[in-house]
Amino acid sequence: MSDAGRKDFSDKLKEGVTPDSTKSTQQKVKETFTDTGDKIARGVQPDDQKSAGQEFTDKVGRSKDREVHGSAGGSILDKTKDALGLGDKH
Template identity: 35%
Template sequence: MSDTGRQSFTDKAGSAMKPDSQKGTFEQASDKMKGTMDSAASSMQPNSQKSGSQRMGDSMTNNSSGNSESLLDQAKNAVGMGSNK
């Protein structure tokens, strides 16, 4: 379960697994805005104040981990769904 004020893990997964080519303009813009806001929230909240599930979720989606590519992005790229085709 995600922390209060953060994007739910279900929403993140659903957005990540649907290719941009199947999304409308509004949906793409909405996903980008939600992701940006969630990333900002992740960066502003110290890991010591996050729940265990939120820390794990942030590490999976590369929020505040400092890696150049999240595990989710790596998986999407491996199956040809990512932006690094």
Template identity: 35%
Template structure:
């Protein structure tokens, strides 16, 4: 379960698993805005204040660990669902 002020894991997964080619312009824009806001919230909130599930979710979806892309993006690219 994600923390109250964060994007739900279900919303993140649904957005990530649907290819951009099947999304409309407004849906793509909304996904980018939601993702950007959640990444900003992840960066601002100290790990000590995150729930265990939120820490795990952040490690899977955020590229703050120094990688250029998140683990989820790497998996999508590996199966041909990503942008690369």
């Protein structure tokens, strides 16, 4: 079950277990689009306003993103400021 406007966990699971080599270009583009929308929604809605299942799925997703992309946490705004050399100078 997913919150309104979010990608359902069962859809994520099916997409994850289906090899990319068996997916059409249209399926890959759709997954990329819906994954991006889901990640945006994941960041906008506070965890305390999500269902328990959605909160858990989002926490796992954030953890995976940090592991894959080497993120140390922080907001997008903070990361942008750091990248531009405008971050905290302490």
